[in-house]
Amino acid sequence: MSKRIEVNNLDVYYDKFKAVEDVSMIIEPRSVTAFIGPSGCGKSTFLRTLNRMHEVIPKAWVDGEVLLDGNNLYGPGVDPVLVRSQVGMVFQRPNPFPTMSIRENVLAGITLKNKRISKSEADGIVEKSLRGANLWEEVKDRLDLPGSGLSGGQQQRLCIARAIAVQPDVLLMDEPCSALDPISTLAIEDLIDELKQDYTIVIVTHNMQQAGRVSDKTAFFNIAGTGKPGKLIEYDATKTIFENPSEQATEDYVSGRFG
Structure with a gap:
């Protein structure tokens, strides 16, 4: 598990509108990369191109390359x-399937692939995935109850368990803590730190402190104005981005002068 992502000259479009322009970057395996920048600068749009979720939107398309260990997605x-089974996605708001139990939620991706597995194998996947999401001890006695009955922070960890159950190589997280309280946020941040031992993780966040805490590298995106495409301004070690950025726009953003 855990693979290197290489993006070459990627442009992202909604029909004729160019939303993101000419992004090139390398994301190393077993690391956490944070995307930061003001609202509307294309960071979530770009994140969704890394597992082709962008294409779910009608008339959305890309030009350029996204390579996963050298293979063009x-x-x-x-x-x-x-x-999408190789590159999992955790969304902004926890979204367990409301009609499914905790157990069924974890197994949803496997069920979707019509993969036939024994009950003992399914039990093993459920426990391993929930342990991987630091949720097992909290829910092991109520696996048959609805996932929607959990707290917000638990629901988000359930969604992470669901994502890792299909054994992806990469985990994408689009503002995974924005709907959570500070204690649940800390639990997710601790979990991200543990998961990077096995996965390549990319996270979009508006929280500068969070980017500083969880990521190894940070990419700053910006936009020149309404109707203009978002651009990658600077990409470097997180410490460098926050303490000694090379671009004035980056310094202005991380210091709170705009955004």
């Missing part, structure tokens, strides 16, 4: 569904 004949 946008190459001819590549199945987007397969890409």
Whole structure:
């Protein structure tokens, strides 16, 4: 598990509108990379191109390359569904399937792939995934109860368990703590630190302190104005971005002068 992502000259479009322009970057395996920048600068849009979720929106498309260990995710004949099993996504708001139990939520991705597994194998996946999301001890006695009955922080960890159950190589997280209280946020941040031992993790966050705490590298995105495409301004070690950025716009943003 855990793979290197290489993005080359990527432009992202909604029909004829260019939302993100000419992004190139390398994301190393077993690391946490944070995307920061003001609202509307394209960071979440760009994140969604890394597992082809962007294409779910009608008339959305990309030009350029996204390579996962050298394999172009946008190459001819590549199945987007397969890409999404390799590159998992955790969304801004916890979204367990409301009609499913905790156990069924964890197994949802496996069920979706029509993969036949024994009960003992399923039990093993459920326990391993929930342990991986630091949730097992809290829910092991109520696996058959609805996932929607958990607290917000627990629901988000359930969504992480669901994402890792299908054994992806990469985990994308789009503001995973924005709807959570400070204690739940800390639990998710601790979990991210543990998960990077096995996964390549990319997180979008508006929380500067969070980016500083959880990430190894940080990418700052910005936009020149309404109707202009978002651009990658600077990408470096997180410590460098926050303490000694090379671009004035980066310094202005991380110091709170704008954004």
